[in-house]
Each structure stands twice: as structure tokens, then as C-alpha cells.
Amino acid sequence: xxxxxxxxxxxxxxxxxxxxxxxxxxxxxxxxxxxxxxxxxxxxxxxxxxxxxxxxxxxxxxxxxxxxxxxxxxxxxxxxxxxxxxxxxxxxxxxxxxxxxxxxxxxxxxxxxxxxxxxxxxxxxxxxxxxxxxxxxxxxxxxxxxxxxxxxxxxxxxxxxxxxxxxxxxxxxxxxxxxxxxxxxxxxxxxxxxxxxxxxxxxxxxxxxxxxxxxxxxxxxxxxxxxxxxxxxxxxxxxxxxxxxxxxxxxxxxxxxxxxxxxxxxxxxxxxxxxxxxxxxxxxxxxxxxxxxxxxxxxxxxxxxxxxxxxxxxxxxxxxxxxxxxxxxxxxxxxxxxxxxxxxxxxxxxxxxxxxxxxxxxxxxxxxxxxxxxxxxxxxxxxxxxxxxxxxxxxxxx
Numbered sequence: 001x002x003x004x005x006x007x008x009x010x011x012x013x014x015x016x017x018x019x020x021x022x023x024x025x026x027x028x029x030x031x032x033x034x035x036x037x038x039x040x041x042x043x044x045x046x047x048x049x050x051x052x053x054x055x056x057x058x059x060x061x062x063x064x065x066x067x068x069x070x071x072x073x074x075x076x077x078x079x080x081x082x083x084x085x086x087x088x089x090x091x092x093x094x095x096x097x098x099x100x101x102x103x104x105x106x107x108x109x110x111x112x113x114x115x116x117x118x119x120x121x122x123x124x125x126x127x128x129x130x131x132x133x134x135x136x137x138x139x140x141x142x143x144x145x146x147x148x149x150x151x152x153x154x155x156x157x158x159x160x161x162x163x164x165x166x167x168x169x170x171x172x173x174x175x176x177x178x179x180x181x182x183x184x185x186x187x188x189x190x191x192x193x194x195x196x197x198x199x200x201x202x203x204x205x206x207x208x209x210x211x212x213x214x215x216x217x218x219x220x221x222x223x224x225x226x227x228x229x230x231x232x233x234x235x236x237x238x239x240x241x242x243x244x245x246x247x248x249x250x251x252x253x254x255x256x257x258x259x260x261x262x263x264x265x266x267x268x269x270x271x272x273x274x275x276x277x278x279x280x281x282x283x284x285x286x287x288x289x290x291x292x293x294x295x296x297x298x299x300x301x302x303x304x305x306x307x308x309x310x311x312x313x314x315x316x317x318x319x320x321x322x323x324x325x326x327x328x329x330x331x332x333x334x335x336x337x338x339x340x341x342x343x344x345x346x347x348x349x350x351x352x353x354x355x356x357x358x359x360x361x362x363x364x365x366x367x368x369x370x371x372x373x374x375x376x377x378x379x380x381x382x383x384x385x386x387x388x389x390x391x392x393x394x395x396x397x398x
Contacts, residue, residue, distance in 0.1 A: 032100055034082070034130035036066055041073040043085035046110040047221045052117030053084055055171065059121045064130045078102065082120070086113040092179065092223070093140035096120060098132045111179070111223040115139070118175045145346065145375075147180035147227055147290075148173055156231070157184045159211040167218065174222040180287060181224050183212070187232040187275050194274070196267055197248065199241040209282050216285040225287035227348070228279065231297045232272060234258035251301040251315035263300030264317040264326055269333030272298075276334075277341045288346030289338065290377065293331055295353025300330050302357035312357055323357040328369035335374055348375040 040053050053070045060066040073083070079101040086107035094107040094116035105120065107113030119139060124130055150157075152164045159165065165181075173181070192205035216226050234253045235241065242249040242259065250262030261268040280286045291298040301315035302323045311319040318326050335347040349370065351363050359365040367376065384395045 031127060031131040031133050032098065034060065034064070034066065034068075034103075034124075034132070036068070038066075038068055038080045038082065040068050040070045040082045041078070041084070042070070042113075043072075043074060043083070045072060046086070046113075048110045048114040048223050049084050049086060049107075051171075051174075051221050052105075052114035055175070056082065056117045056120060059124075060130060064124070066130060084113045084117060086110050091140070092144075093138070094119070096123075096137040096139075098134045098137070100134060103132065114174060114223055115141075115177060118177075121175075141177065145180055145287075146178045147182050148176075148178040149182035149184075153184065156186050156189070159183070159208070159215040165215055165219075170219055170222045170224055173224050179223050179225060180227045181219055182229055182290065183226050184229045185231065187230050187272055188235075190279055191271075191275050192278060194271060196271055196274070197241050197245055199239070199244060200271065209279060212279070213283045216283045220285045225285050226283065227288050227290050227346070228276065228286060229290040229292075229297070230272070230276065232261070233297075233299045234260050251303075251305040251313045251318070253299060253301075254304045254306055256306065260299045260301060260303070262315060262317055263302070263330040264315065264321075266333060269330065270337055273334045273337030276338050280338075280342050280345065286345070288348065289335075290348045290350060291331065291334075292350045292352045293327060293354070294351045294358075295356045297352075300327055302327060304356075322359070322365070324359055324363070324366040324369060327354075327357070328366055331374065332369075332371045335371055339373070346375060347373070348377050350377040350379075352379065 040057055042049050042053050050070075057068055057070050060068055068082075082103045082105070084105045084107075086109055089108045091108045092111040092115055094105060094112035096116055096119065097104045097106070103120070105113055105116035107116055116139070119137075120132075123132060123137075127133070150164050150169065152161075152169075157164070188200065189202055190205050190208055191200050191202050192209065194200045212226070219226065235258065237249075237252070237257050237259050241261075245267070247265055248261050248268060250260045250264070250268075252258065253260045261271065276289055293300065293303075295303060301313045301318040305313040305315070307314065309319070312323050313319050331349055338345060338347060351358070351366065354363050354366065355361045370376070379397075386393050386395050
């Protein structure tokens with residue numbers, strides 16, 4: 001768990017500073033005004049809906065100096081009430097109906113009601129105070145997956161670090177409409193049980209999974225799911241797993257004396273997939289996986305072979321084959337094994353720096369080989385040239 005430095009403390013103190021309250025503007029023409037006679041009610045005790053109602057109460061108190069109560073009620077049509085309810089539908093859209101004496105937020109789901117409560121705050125902020133223009137408003141997210149990452153992480157994520165994953169930050173993620181948290185892990189740190197290769201089991205894995213479960217439960221209150229950004233890099237060439245399972249010894253990578261698990265061995269696919277499945281079994285709100293499979297993170301025999309021969313890798317199993325085909329089989333093999341156990345999970349591939357091994361810079365041969373269910377994440381302008389006024393510059397990243 002990270003300790004707060006003096007710079008950290010100053011930063012978080014700055015975050016906690018209250019912005020100026022909305023000034024006491026004259027009554028805006030054509031708008032209704034929320035005052036202390038109003039109250040906030042919810043159609044039930046669903047955690048995300050209650051979180052939205054509480055966030056709305058705090059907003060009105062902190063920025064508008066209003067003291068509204070929050071209560072549960074199944075009665076519709078009450079006057080001077082902001083009412084949060086929801087349908088049992090898929091999706092995260094919502095409708096806001098503003099009348100002269102009431103406001104109703106109807107989510108397509110509990111998540112929609114939460115986002116509707118946040119949108120109401122944005123509407124009042126844009127109006128300079130607790131004022132709303134009567135009418136009906138319909139909002140539908142343009143993307144179903146909206147992932148962000150914490151800016152406070154150093155190295156691999158620690159789910160127990162309060163500075164990295166405080167409730168205030170999770171609340172801000174929900175306010176800005178994110179529903180996914182990019183969680184950066186080393187798979188070898190989470191291998192609690194590996195029947196196929198017990199030499200890889202990690203004594204601290206159970207504790208890490210427990211901390212991740214607690215974080216996921218908190219994040220779920222804000223409708224933020226966990227996306228595992230999985231890493232598995234090189235191991236010592238003398239690791240017991242290689243002496244007892246020689247078929248798993250893949251390319252020597254990055255430097256002499258280190259090898260990766262062979263990407264051409266189906267047993268490797270199972271080891272990685274089983275680790276993810278075990279995490280998802282213990283942490284049900286994990287939504288899926290993100291994997292950089294180009295030049296880092298989820299290493300394979302073509303990632304960083306040392307040395308890199310003409311065959312593209314020094315792995316005797318994978319050498320001489322199409323790198324695009326080997327890596328696609330590797331990715332598909334892991335994803336398919338995860339879907340066998342968790343069919344609704346997402347698997348997102350990011351071919352960052354895949355130019356190191358792919359037949360083409362744009363991975364034209366690689367992408368069509370992926371399972372159609374796999375999502376593709378990419379970046380723009382990487383490994384390109386920019387020319388301005390006759391001056392050419394290489395764009396290495398982004």
C-alpha cells in the first residue's frame with residue numbers, strides 16, 4: 001500500500017477544496033427553481049440508485065446551500081420531488097422529465113438512474129444554480145464500454161491502495177459517465193492454483209484476489225466494473241516450471257537468461273485463461289480483459305525475442321511460422337477458454353507496437369484472424385511521421 005507523500009497530501013487537499021457556491025441569481029425566466037421544500041425520493045434501495053440520490057443531495061447542499069432529504073417512496077406524482085426510478089431493461093440510458101412542480105428521472109436500468117442523477121447536476125450547473133427548464137430529455141450513451149484508469153498508480157495496481165481507488169475518485173468516474181476501470185495486473189501474481197503447472201502458484205495470490213474483490217464491490221456501487229489489463233512477461237530460464245514442463249519454454253526474451261511461456265503451447269493458453277477465470281469466479285463484477293499483445297504486457301514468443309533472428313523468434317516451436325497466425329492463435333486460445341466459463345465477459349486486444357513482428361504496420365494480416373467477438377483497441381498516429389512546414393518528426397507514441 002502506497003504512503004502519501006507531502007506532494008500527494010497537497011494534491012488531495014486541492015481536490016477537496018470547495019468551488020464557489022452558485023451565486024444567488026435572480027429567478028431565471030422560464031425555469032423552475034429547486035428549494036428547501038423539495039425532497040429526493042427513490043423507487044427502491046438499489047445501491048446505484050441510492051448512490052445517485054445521495055450524490056444529488058450532496059451537490060445541492062454543497063453548491064446550492066439547500067438541505068433536501070432522501071427517502072424511499074413508491075408513490076409517483078408527488079409535488080416538489082425529484083424522483084429516481086428505473087425499468088428492468090438493458091442499457092444505461094435514461095429520461096429526465098422536468099415539470100413545474102416535480103422532476104422524474106427514469107433509468108432504463110439502475111445504472112441509467114444513477115447517470116440521470118449525475119446529468120441533472122450538470123444541467124443545474126449549466127444554469128448557474130438549482131434551476132431547470134421544463135421539458136423532457138432523453139440520453140443514451142454512445143458507447144456501451146467506457147473505460148478509464150486511475151492517474152495515481154505506480155507499477156502494477158494494488159487494489160488495497162486507498163490513494164489510488166478512493167470513493168471520491170470512483171464517484172468522479174461515475175459523474176463523467178465511465179463504467180469500467182482499467183486494472184493493471186501481473187497474471188503470475190494472481191496464480192493461486194495452477195493444476196497444470198503448480199510451480200507457478202503464488203502464495204500471495206489469494207490476498208490479492210480478496211483485495212480486488214473488495215475494490216470491485218465498492219466500484220460496483222458507482223456502476224464501475226473492473227477490466228483486467230493482463231500482463232505475463234519473462235521468467236528466469238532456470239524457473240522450475242521450465243525444468244518440469246519443457247514444452248512450456250518459449251523464446252528467450254529481452255535479455256539472456258529469461259524466457260516466456262511458449263505462445264504456441266495450448267497449455268500456456270489454459271494457464272493464462274484459468275487464472276483469469278479464477279479471478280472472475282471470486283470477483284463477479286470483473287467485466288473482461290484488456291491485453292496489449294504487440295511489444296509488451298502479454299508476452300509471447302514474438303514480443304521481444306533476444307536475439308531476434310530472421311525467423312522472427314528463437315522459439316523452436318514458433319519459429320518459421322507466420323507471426324500473425326501464431327499470435328492470433330495465442331489470443332484466440334485464451335479468449336475462447338475464458339468464454340467457456342464466462343461467456344458474457346469481454347476480451348479486448350490492443351496491438352500496441354505489433355509492428356515489431358506483424359507482416360504489416362497496420363496488422364492487416366493479424367486482425368482478420370482474430371475471433372470476431374474480440375474487441376480491438378488501437379491508437380492513432382503511432383509509428384508515423386508528421387510533417388509541418390517542411391520539418392519531419394517521428395511520432396513514436398500517440
